[in-house]
Amino acid sequence: MDEKVLVVDDAKFARKIALKALQNGGFDNVIQATTAAEAMEMFENENPDLVLLDITLPDNSDLTLLERMMQKKPDAKIIMTSAIGQELIIDDSLHAGAKAFITKPYGEKEFLETIFDVLEGRKE
Amino acid sequence: MEAKITGNEVQFNSVERELRSAESELLKKNLILEQLDTFLVEYNFKTKELYIDPVKEKFISVPWKKKDIIEKLNYEELIFRPDIFTAKEFLDFSNVRPESKKRSITIRLFTEPHKYKWFRITQMCFFDKEKNIDKVVISFTNTDEKTEMEQSLKFHSEKDPLTHLPNINAFQRKVMELIQSNIGDRYEMIRMDVEGFRIINEMFGSDEGDKLLKFIGVRIQECLDEEEMVAYCRTASDVFLMCVPVRLYSINGIIEYLKRAVAAYPRMYEVQLSFGVYYITREDVEQMIPVTRFIDRAASAQNTIKGNYLHHVAYYNESIERQEKNEHRIISDMQSALEEEQFEVYLQPKVDMNTGKIVGSEALSRWIHPKRGVIMPGEYVPIFEKNGFIVALDEYIIKHTCKIIRKWIDEKVAVYPISVNLSRTNLYNPKLLSRIEEYVSAYDVPRDKIEFELTESGFATDNNHLSSLSRNLQKRGFKVYMDDFGSGYSSLNALREISVNILKIDLRFLPTRRNDEKANTILKYVVKMAEDLDMDIVVEGVENQDQRDFLLSIGCTVAQGFYYYKPMSVEQYEKQITEDR
Numbered sequence: 001m002d003e004k005v006l007v008v009d010d011a012k013f014a015r016k017i018a019l020k021a022l023q024n025g026g027f028d029n030v031i032q033a034t035t036a037a038e039a040m041e042m043f044e045n046e047n048p049d050l051v052l053l054d055i056t057l058p059d060n061s062d063l064t065l066l067e068r069m070m071q072k073k074p075d076a077k078i079i080m081t082s083a084i085g086q087e088l089i090i091d092d093s094l095h096a097g098a099k100a101f102i103t104k105p106y107g108e109k110e111f112l113e114t115i116f117d118v119l120e121g122r123k124e
Numbered sequence: 125m126e127a128k129i130t131g132n133e134v135q136f137n138s139v140e141r142e143l144r145s146a147e148s149e150l151l152k153k154n155l156i157l158e159q160l161d162t163f164l165v166e167y168n169f170k171t172k173e174l175y176i177d178p179v180k181e182k183f184i185s186v187p188w189k190k191k192d193i194i195e196k197l198n199y200e201e202l203i204f205r206p207d208i209f210t211a212k213e214f215l216d217f218s219n220v221r222p223e224s225k226k227r228s229i230t231i232r233l234f235t236e237p238h239k240y241k242w243f244r245i246t247q248m249c250f251f252d253k254e255k256n257i258d259k260v261v262i263s264f265t266n267t268d269e270k271t272e273m274e275q276s277l278k279f280h281s282e283k284d285p286l287t288h289l290p291n292i293n294a295f296q297r298k299v300m301e302l303i304q305s306n307i308g309d310r311y312e313m314i315r316m317d318v319e320g321f322r323i324i325n326e327m328f329g330s331d332e333g334d335k336l337l338k339f340i341g342v343r344i345q346e347c348l349d350e351e352e353m354v355a356y357c358r359t360a361s362d363v364f365l366m367c368v369p370v371r372l373y374s375i376n377g378i379i380e381y382l383k384r385a386v387a388a389y390p391r392m393y394e395v396q397l398s399f400g401v402y403y404i405t406r407e408d409v410e411q412m413i414p415v416t417r418f419i420d421r422a423a424s425a426q427n428t429i430k431g432n433y434l435h436h437v438a439y440y441n442e443s444i445e446r447q448e449k450n451e452h453r454i455i456s457d458m459q460s461a462l463e464e465e466q467f468e469v470y471l472q473p474k475v476d477m478n479t480g481k482i483v484g485s486e487a488l489s490r491w492i493h494p495k496r497g498v499i500m501p502g503e504y505v506p507i508f509e510k511n512g513f514i515v516a517l518d519e520y521i522i523k524h525t526c527k528i529i530r531k532w533i534d535e536k537v538a539v540y541p542i543s544v545n546l547s548r549t550n551l552y553n554p555k556l557l558s559r560i561e562e563y564v565s566a567y568d569v570p571r572d573k574i575e576f577e578l579t580e581s582g583f584a585t586d587n588n589h590l591s592s593l594s595r596n597l598q599k600r601g602f603k604v605y606m607d608d609f610g611s612g613y614s615s616l617n618a619l620r621e622i623s624v625n626i627l628k629i630d631l632r633f634l635p636t637r638r639n640d641e642k643a644n645t646i647l648k649y650v651v652k653m654a655e656d657l658d659m660d661i662v663v664e665g666v667e668n669q670d671q672r673d674f675l676l677s678i679g680c681t682v683a684q685g686f687y688y689y690k691p692m693s694v695e696q697y698e699k700q701i702t703e704d705r
Contacts, residue, residue, distance in 0.1 A: 013346045013351065014345075016351075025206050061388065084335075086335070089390070103338075
């Protein structure tokens, strides 16, 4: 598939799961970042069509990175991922511009459906 | 020559045309197929006619009536994206050979916008005598339920549905594989749970509890990221197991990681993780010790720190091993010990502190083991309480106490009341009261000569039972003690709820010292309160003259403790009574 997806997560295991699901969803063009700094750089230089962004990173543990990305590119398609499924965090993420929120652990089907919904503009 | 089909050749007919095709030889089959989750499409390469099963709409959302089934097909609208490539290849008839006339794929088709289902698509090509493709019949069978069920079965047979971690069976298989295929590596089995998880569930709801467990599950996976080299699972509720090679992971590293992770979890309550660790030795592996044993040992280690808020990790060691072996020995010997009457009643006298004379006693037990000698109750009572055998031992002690009292009466020895402890397990023994009646009648024991000691409980439900047992005993003419007053969580409440005749204060819980004004004041008022509530007081654990003097000064007269007497055999007690007189 043509879309470029940026996966941002400091945990190797989480990246592996996301990558596998993306692969099964037909996404071949996936780039990865493990820190907020790296993620921002890739976001600016690589121009991904979709970002999967984990809230907790070594150099960012709130919504700052999401907000910076949204400032840079207000139409960015960003899906937040987190093992913390508290409603407040989900609401804040969506309020800050995330198109969706995926709570870990996730099933591949719901993960891909959310991604396609966002890519095809069904989640705004 | 093989048929080459291009998109232009594939023409789709109007609804009318489709209906006319009802003459198709497939019609009859379709009427049957209509009842199944299958529909058919037939294309004749010679006549360019297409037959589409009229019941198709219920299967797939795509507007099939458009004249473009293959070439102009809107794949993105029909097929879930990851499967488009497979589908395109499948619908390319250019390379179909007679020998490979039947092919199948399972792909996801949209049945309604954005919702897909699994379909098994089978294509059967028919060839003419010249081996040119004549027609193709494509069946679409909805296998969604089956595929989903297969996937779900596979998932549930291997995973914990809440955390998506492997389940205990998958965990045990993997541990076995790991330790046997990496003989050179040493592994550690870790059992972890959340202290007071039940309270989190009760106070914040099981949804919140589940979220926490999912969070912990994810963090365990992230921490132990050498997935091939480790095993982990959630067994039940808040219990997680991990098996890790010491070469790659240190216990402290894991604990620190998980503690940090939990500290970052937004919550309104304290989350404490507790860990029990067992180091799997080379001998364990060589002797093919089952994985469950490693788990049990990690659990035994963890049990040693249960409820301890200072220590969060415990390692299985020789002392726990000895304790377990001992426990095992006790359990295997207990039944025969009871049958062979190896338990002996010991009596600890209660004394009038004014006169120093015996006024009663408490029945205790000693296990006179034929090989091990005297075993103290501290060694076996907690085990019996855990496995319920204490009920049988309590009945045994009641029976033997009745026997002793009968003997004294018959021998005209002075008979002072003996109190017998009733374990909390007995609260749920429906036969207890009838057993007591049975022994008291059998030995014709006066009801003022046998008394019963009950212990309050931190649990309200237990206290309801305790209250009713106490009332029933009193109704039958027996005196009831509240034992260990001051040790529980709700002593005062228990006192309000449970009617007793005698309050037994253990100085371990209300220690008195010459200069400890606070403790002495508390004790003074407890004694006063008991008096006002018309209850007698017995103080146990009296060990010195100072305590005796103080107790007498605040109005306590009956005491029990090493200052006077240690527990003794019945013979010694009888001798003591004779000397006393």
